[in-house]
Amino acid sequence: MEPIITWLANLLANVSWWPWPAPPSAAIIIWVVYGLFIAFGIAPLAMIVLTWLERKIIARIQDRIGPNMAGPFGWLQAVADAIKMLTKEDTTPAGADRIPFNLGPGLIAVSAVLVFAVIPLAPGIIGSDLNIGIFYVVAVGSFGVLGTLMAGWSSNNKYALLGAFRAVAQLVSYEIPMAISLITVAVVAGSMSTLTIIHNQAVANGGWYIVAMPITFLVFFLAGMAETNRSPFDLLEADSEIVAGFHVEYSGMKYAMVMIGEYVHMLALAGLSATIFLGGWRGPFVEQLYNAVPILGGLLGLVYFLAKVLLFIFVMMWFRGTLPRFRIDQLLDFGWKFLTPLSLFNLLTSAFVVKLFQPAGTAGVALPAGPLAGFGGLGLTSALLISNLLVAFIASLAVRSLARRSRGNVLKAVAGVEG
């Protein structure tokens, strides 16, 4: 890699039209290459591969075969779809607001792609280790909300508008539990940087966070699924109710952009879950190999990472294949009345546990060590696990009693009607 970059830098330095006085540094070149790779490599690939994968998996779940004609296992089907999208005529409805109508899908795609800036693909391969890493993820997600609203509003279609408003209500409802579970992670990791989070998931530091914080993971993952509008949270495009939701009027490449947005978002969610809860590229021998032969270690890390990502992707598709769609009131209730309080309580208990295990003050701050600091990372992991399970248990009790009460009300109402 190194010589090529130097060569590129020299080449650029000698180009007479270069407007800047100094030639771009090697870092800039790497960044540009990496950025182009994400935007034009990962994003379209994600759509092509994932649509094919989804069709195959769903087909298997539904006892079908799925696409099998074009190419081996039908994988050319996806390519054919992509070509069709590119060449299909693109109609804009007469009453649409043209500019926002065209901007909306773009914004959705951009917001999904931007997440990859902080996801490390392999040891040493990360766009940018922002110190606000996971907070950044929440932030760029906001553009997606705006894009959705723009797309739905500008279409001048009732279904689209209704779909957009449903979508926004859903997105904002699930953003809170997601953000709070990310805060929980930040409390445990003591940082929002994704690299630090991965570092803290070394076995010596306590291992993967999915072990320590299953509830946090669950909240995050469910909220993330809702954010990506995946089934069973896909009622903003509920085909049978509002046709296709906010993107009903889109066709051709703009539709492709919406789809890219959705699938890239899905990939990003899987990637984030893998990074935050499954240790990212962590796996046996990665670090040793990386220290010896960086390229091989990086490749192995990439393989592990991809495996974890695919696992999550599979889980999402599995959900889609098996679960029926929520009703909108159930969806919002689930978000606000269950996930939000659960994540808040989980945050508080986790923070408490973390304080118990806090090591003595570092870097000039005189802090007494927590009473259980001696147990180290593994102790923290097990204590967090216990507290998570406890929260889950209490939550299940609360849900049970609430359910019983509401069932009682229903029975009473029924009795009242009959009597």
Place this chain on the structure above:
Amino acid sequence: MQNEFIFVGILTICAILLPVGGMGMSWMLRPHKPNKLKQTTYECGLETVGETWAQFKVSYYIYALIFVVFDVEAVFLFPWAVAYNKLPLYALAEVLIFVLILLFALVYAWRKGALEWI
């Protein structure tokens, strides 16, 4: 400028290029034959009745409202989370108060029926 954000800028430009390039390419490749019928609003083949801007529920607004409040809460909690390990025990107590007050807000909204989809 913070160096680590340069890549975010580069990626943003690349990401914007994606829809721009995609749409531009498709604009060059695809046919352009608009007609009145194609441009009508799609409602599964039925004629559109009335305005697009149908009666709209306040509930949507209320959800957005509650979201705003909790969003701001989350904003305050992120720096706390990062600084948490470097602060004494009172960090927990103070945030406990903060969160409990907002939990009270949630309970209020719940009790008031603002979280009911009716």
Place this chain on the structure above:
Amino acid sequence: MEQLFALTPLIPVFPLLAFALIVLWANKNNKLSAGLAIGGIGLSTLTSWAVIAATVAAGHEVQIAGWSLPVPWLPTAASIFNTGFAVDGFTAAMLFMVPLVCTLIFIYAAEYMEGDPRYARFFAYVSLFAAGMLTLIVADNLLLLFIAWEIMGLCSYLLIGFWFEKDSAKKAGLKAFLTTRIGDVLLFAGMLFLYSRTGTLTFREIFKPEVLDELSRMLIWGLPASTVISLLVFGGAVGKSAQFPLHVWLPDAMEGPTPVSALIHAATMVSAGVYLVARMLPLFAIVPQGTLSWVAIIGSVTAFFGATISIAQNDIKRVLAYSTISQLGYMMIALGLGGFLAGVFHLLTHAFFKALLFLGSGSIIHAVHHGAEHADDHHTDPQDMMNMGGLYAKMKRTSWAYFAGTAALVGIFPFAGFWSKDEILAEAWVQWHEAGSIGLPFWAWLAGTLGAFLTALYMGRQIGLVFFGKPRSKAAEHAVEPGNRMTVPLLVLALFAAFIGFINVPFIANGWLHHFAGLVHEPAEVLHLEAVPFQISVALVSTAVALLGFFLGWGMYRNLKAGQQDPLARMLGPVFTVLKNKYYVDEFYKFVFIDTTVALANFSAKFDYDWVINPIVNFVGNTGRLLGELSGRIDTVVVDGMGVLGTARLFKWMGRELRLTQTGQAQNYLLVIALVSLSLIAMYLFGI
């Protein structure tokens, strides 16, 4: 033993926890609520004993300097409000009294309040109250003390108005709240001054000699800062401790349930004011003839004045209420004369015997009430002493306990009150003789001695009316002794009333309390803290007047028949009417403050109505028009002057036009704001 001090912050926590649990969880279950409350305060008592033991064991140094636990509390951007807990000898002495009396009263209340529809709520309130009082004692700074102070004010309001169906109770609660509020505002102002001048509210830091010195040299409104601050603080104490002229709320507070009267309005809360003055005494003492003499004067007036009113009351609890006011006056006398320990000692003993008397009166009321119900008589006021008589035969236990309390209050050797009251009088006596002339100490001594006589008189009257003679109503005939939960606390308190005085008897252990609690202000170096030697002449005089008064009262009233005229009323004539009406202070206040305020408010309301509703310009225009019309009319008569009428028209026109500037549109106002700020910046920039 030192480690036991760490328990201090827990002392107020238990009742607070009980309060929270009752409110949030146990409020449906009466037994559980009472159990929680008693358990909470019981735990506090035990904890307090541990802390007291630690203090006793820690020795003299700690008893003076104290143990403290500072807690940085509220950081603001610029500084940090500190709070914290502290225990010294004085605190330890208070810690012995407060939780113990509270516990006994809680147990008593568990029976007394039975059948009340808001039983659980009662225990929640009293638990909160106890938490407040205990916080106040262990606080090491004015801020925390003030918070506790306000909690108690709130509880007092809630408890006085506990039977809010009764209009009088509702009003009494309000009155107490508002009256004490005056004092609270003064105290708060004092705190603000103190904080702004010294930057701290922690006692220990305020009482450093250099800080005190600085305070005495700084000026507020042309007076030494220490004088202003201590007067303001004293204002707070006057409100809380029901000193003249803010005493009016305390007798009305007897509308609350009797355990509340015992708890709040006799034993603990009202003594908070005295506690505050005692705690802040060095601040008062910096300027010798300044504030302290005011304390003594107010104390003397209150002591005498309360006692005189008391002899003309018929309500059993009101007698005790005025007696409380009077006794608090004694404490203020002691503190005002610089006799720190004498005041504190009387505070302790008084808490025990006054709680005893109140609980005893509650027991009597309970009994008479029972009797009234038994006799199916719903008109007899069970609190009116004129309806009692001959109860000794019916309730022996209560009677004996009550006699012990009376003896303590009156100051019969060797009951507690004898020692403590004597010490106060001795303090005044010694200072009088040292001064050699008739000054404040003499008048204080005189007021105290006369007060002692009157105290004995009204107690004798009460004993005679309640326990002796023949029952003067059906209710009294059928009175029954209440159950053990009520009488046992009485007996325990009676023991204390009898013997608590010995902790500070000069002949025994050399005045133990003096060395334990009396020297806490030594580091401030402004007070003379030597114990006053026992004055046999004072003791003889006061015992003599006490016996005289007591037997006079007892003798006059023990055979009073139903419907017979009050003998004292016969003797004193119109004076008695004045006393019976409490010197018309309430009426005076109503006339001076309330009526004036209402009138002022009415006036302002009218003023406001004409002023705000119609904008300023309109008002000006109207006035101008009126004036114009008036002069126009005169002018028409005199010189038929059209010019003047023209002026009136001009004003009218201006008024009409200018009032259009009030468009009611925020944007217009915003524009004006922008314009004004623009011109202000411009003026600043161009130096106009």
Place this chain on the structure above:
Amino acid sequence: MQNIPLTWWLSVATALFSLGLYGALSRKNAIAILMGLELMLNAVNINLVAFNRYITPQNVTGQVFAVFVIAIAAAEAAVALAIIIAAYRQRGTVNVDDLDSMKF
């Protein structure tokens, strides 16, 4: 960083503030007025952060304040919009010219 002088930031902030003020002063629609107010608040934020960066770069007080401002702006927007909606429902208008019950 020093390529951009502090006055640039302040100038932009001032311009934004004036734009917001103009919006707040001249628009009829209550929501548009609110948007103008939000612009003004943001202009203030630019100032706070720029001062923080240029004058006291070592601490983050300016940013802390900016976060508070943002939070207050959010609360303000929530309540203001609720008021606007309520007014619309009651009177069928969001035109502030018509909402003048405060008039003398």
Place this chain on the structure above:
Amino acid sequence: MTEQIVFFIFTIMVLGGGLGVVSTKNLYYAALFLSLSFSGMAGYFIMLNAGFLAAVQIIVYVGAIAILILFAIMLSRKVMTTNEPQTNKQNWLALIVTPLLYLTLIFLVVKVNWPVSSAAPALDVLTQMGAQFLGGYLIPFEVMSVLLLVALVGAIILARDVEKGRE
């Protein structure tokens, strides 16, 4: 040079967005312009060593307030016609006052000699911020939660009671 170009781009976003907000007749566009302006401001914050604040800006303004405004526009849009002028009677006065204010303030900005420090910016912004929230600015921090609570309660009452009255 690069920085100045970046600054210029963001300025176009911020001021262009702001201009759009106050000049467009269509409220929907105004809200979108507002989001544009907010995004540009986030860029400013990144340039000013306030990455966290930039993210907050996006989350709160673009992700929440802009959405809220769009919802409100939606709820009250029946009366919104883009044909009639969106400005009120005092438009001309505002057109005089605001430029004047702008000029005065610019004068002020240029005239004052700002005590610019050349120290390196803080690195641990987040940690410092968290510590300040819980330390020096604890009371504003806690009050903020009360403010949010009050805002929520007030907004719910306002927005809902009317709804009930309608139904």
